[in-house]
Amino acid sequence: MITTEQHEKLRGWFAGRLPDDLFEELTDVTADREEITVVGRIAAPRLAEDAPAAERRAAVDARIQEFRERTRETRMAVARDAEHRFRHKVSWGVVCDGERALFTHVAAPVMTRLRQPERQVLDTLIAAGVARSRSDALAWCVRLVQRHTDDWLTELRESLEHVQRVRAQGPDASPDPSGAPDPADGAPDGA
Known part of the structure; x- marks a missing residue:
């Protein structure tokens, strides 16, 4: 992404x-x-x-x-x-x-594991002549979802971008080189 x-x-x-x-x-x-x-x-x-x-x-x-x-x-x-x-x-x-x-x-190529009910969906598409193989059937399903959920997928992508920006702005994960505890950790004094 x-x-x-x-x-x-x-x-x-x-x-x-x-x-x-x-x-x-x-x-x-x-x-x-x-x-x-x-x-x-x-x-x-x-x-x-x-x-x-x-x-x-x-x-x-x-x-x-x-x-x-x-x-x-x-x-x-x-x-x-x-x-x-x-x-x-x-x-x-x-x-x-x-x-x-x-x-x-x-x-x-995309590897996936499908359970029987999901494989049956693909096999039904093959039997109906919609697809030639399970691979074609899976691609057909993805296109169908994409066509009907563009707005939802766009919103999801924007949310992922927001998460990436927030992560990049997060505090530095490296410890204090002095070894002193960070008072923001909430540890009581003298602990």
């Missing part, structure tokens, strides 16, 4: 390092223990207002693919600099006409 200040510095570095014409707007920079994900908004394709949904979807997909291919070398150069500086892999994504698409990104 990174602090708000670390996030601001990371976002600032990318805002300064990215070429001005790469994105219309840098919309999101997120980081965890494994990777940094950089997402920017790109121009939507020009279509008629009443364009059918299938046409709109195909145009957006084509625009995203064109952007990905055209900017590959530029993005790789920025990623090399960032990976050297921050010691994290860099992944990329775009938002186009309201659609968010992530390019190649880290799929980190």
